[in-house]
Amino acid sequence: MFWLISHIAIPQSQVLFGFVPKESLKVFDWIQSIIERLEAVVNYIFERLPYNALNRLIIYLIILFFVALMVLLPSIAFLKVYISYRDRKYAHLYKKYSNDVIQYLMNALEDKDMEELKNRKSRFHRRVMVDVLMAIDKAENKEVSDKIRKLYKDIKLDADSRRKVQKRAWYKRIRGIRELSHMREKSENQRILDFLNNKNEVLRIESQIGLIKLLPFVPFAFLDSQEKPFTVWEQINVFDLIRKKRIEIPEFHLWLDHWNDSVVMFCLDMIRILKQKEATPKVLELVNHDNDRVKGKVIKTLVELENIDAVALLKEMYLLEELPNKLNILKSIGQLRLEGEIGFLKKELKNPEFKIRMECCKSIALLGAWGEKRLREIELEADETLKKIINHVLDPRL
Template identity: 25%
Template sequence: MIIRPIYAIFFLVSTFAGNIVTLANGSGPDVFEVNLSGESFGDELFIDDGSLHIFVPELQNNDELSGPRKYLERKAQRLPHKNFWLQAQDSTKDKLEEIGQKIFGPKAEPIFNYVLEVIFDVPLLIVLSILIFAFVFNVIIVVIIVFVSNLVKNTREKYKAVLRERYEQIVTNYIFEEIDALEAIEKMEKVKTSLGRKTLIEILFNFQNNLSGEYSERILMLYQRLGLQYESIRKISSMFFHKRVLGIRELANMYPSGAKNIIVRYIKDKNDIVRGEAQIAYVYLDEEASFDFLDKLKRPFSLWAQLNSLNFVKLHEKEVPSFDQWIHSPNNDIQDFSIRMINYFQQSENAPHLITLLDHENERTRLYAYQAINSLSYLEAKEIVKGKFEVENKRNKLEIIRLLANIGDDSDFVFFDNLLLTDDIEIRLAVCKTLHELGPSGRNHLEELKENSELDLEKYIEHIKDPRN
């Protein structure tokens, strides 16, 4: 007879999780049957006064309960009330419905409520099991992907190293005329994989950048005879900007005869890096250095592209056009570039055009104009520049003072005297330095001003005379 209560304990423990969640979700009856050893004794699980009880009719009047049944009865009385879980569930569900109504509105509210019903009807144990399974599955997938990726990468690198060594040997033999062009091309054409042709382009590109004269021409011939320019053209048409940049570089260096008409389409590209690379390549390929692409350029002309364009023109000593034609371009970057090029190439004939830029809304553009006027020593601009002093920012004011050190004279002493009345230390120091650089008359005037104790110029004069400054 002891076997029956023991079996009841194990049966309740094994089914407890599912049944108690069912009660917590509000499904199932308040009273249900428990089958002991396949034989029903009418044992009932019922709820009364906030406690969950096991009621055994046959043993109600029996004070001598066996040990296992007494333990089961005592533990069962401590189980939480079903209504507690129902209230928590209903409260949470109501809050979520309110939130869904505010966020999704009346149209999507029925769908949101349906999802909530499904979620709250599924036992928590099943939900947790699904989440655990999904987590373990994702971990396994990630491990497999990482392993396969590393395996593919290592295999690819090894294959690329073998190809690189092979191609470098062929190109070296060809350059030193140990094999002719036909033999070199025949050996290189044996590998027709995408990785093989990509590796070959890299090798020829490196050789071409490090060689000149006849050797460079031989490399270009190999590149074009192998039809590698079409690989570069495919790169330049890619949706990825880094591939387009690489394609532009390859065409500009390895296919100069036909690259210009291809690259010109990317001078106005939306991507800053692609556009800058195309602009530099166009200057490189334009034998006349006409800079005609500036005529219709509406997008920014980056400082990086400007500096590289200037560097290329200097390196190859090309003759540049007159940049006054772009002084009034609607593109402010082109205006700034034109001013700096006028300054650098000392195009004095364009100095009068700089006067109109002193009213430009951009402070940086006005600064470049002041610097160019200073560099070109355009004397006719002196009075106009002095008239702009009061409306300029501090940086441009200092540039005007430096400009007057170059084109100023004794007639400007009154202007300088008024500036020394300011409390701005940088302005006062710049005026003292300008007077000192104007020659003997300027230095004599500075000594006269030194006698005026109200101006307190001794420390400024000592500073500019110090050879360490």
């Protein structure tokens, strides 16, 4: 290795014709002298060590790590200085373009400044301009928003955003989607729709959020094209957008027939949270769904919608259900506080399954003072396990 580096020579013709400055020769000579000294040290060590391939390997690895360290340290220092420089430059440009945009909104921007904005070709400058426009457009003022979007198109920043969406890198696509959706630029809607089934979860989330903003009259149309599982993280992000933005809320029962169970469960959650009671008949149709998780959501939704008529149907389902759904049905009866169902609950107290007995006691206790009195009466004839359950449920410390 050292022999190869030390015998790298610069052709004399390059020096004669000025391709390599004479000052550079001094640097090369200095580097070559260092390499020769290192080679002498290594040879000295090898001469005094017993000949062993492992010894040589260890020496070469130490040298390799040393060289890597000498390369990495300056690189890290340079990168840190460069990032600091970029941050200072960004802050300076952000302030400058913020003033320009404010002047523009006040119709006080001079023609030469406007031309300067239009003629900026640097990607970094144009990125700062987009950030400024999006930040200023936070206020819910239609006149301001219209002006900002006009400026966005006048300086052709929309073309930059479209190019980002068309890139292969997922993080560039995300940035493009955010810019286009914020500015209500719909030219790339079809491409964004295609991203809904991308394997990258972050890109899917941004596509869903972007389409909600881009399609204000049908903000949840993306659910029709949802082929991938609609993950909990995606659902949280969509719900957070609903909570923060003034978006027209659709009738979520429209998607209860969707073949994607994750979409159905999301819609059941939305029906439950938003108290869309008009969806009750459609929800009732799902009580015999093939997926037990969907059934569980159906039971919770019916209870939250306070649908008493559904109790009879849930009781019919009870015997055929697995333990998780049995517990949900018992819990639903308790939450609805139906005194007329005390007989059904007392019957299930004889079930050998501990969790069922516990849930029945909790449901009876939810009936208030009347329910607590019934539990004390039941306790008189109960076995030891049931007595412990009743005492636990009625413990005032809980």
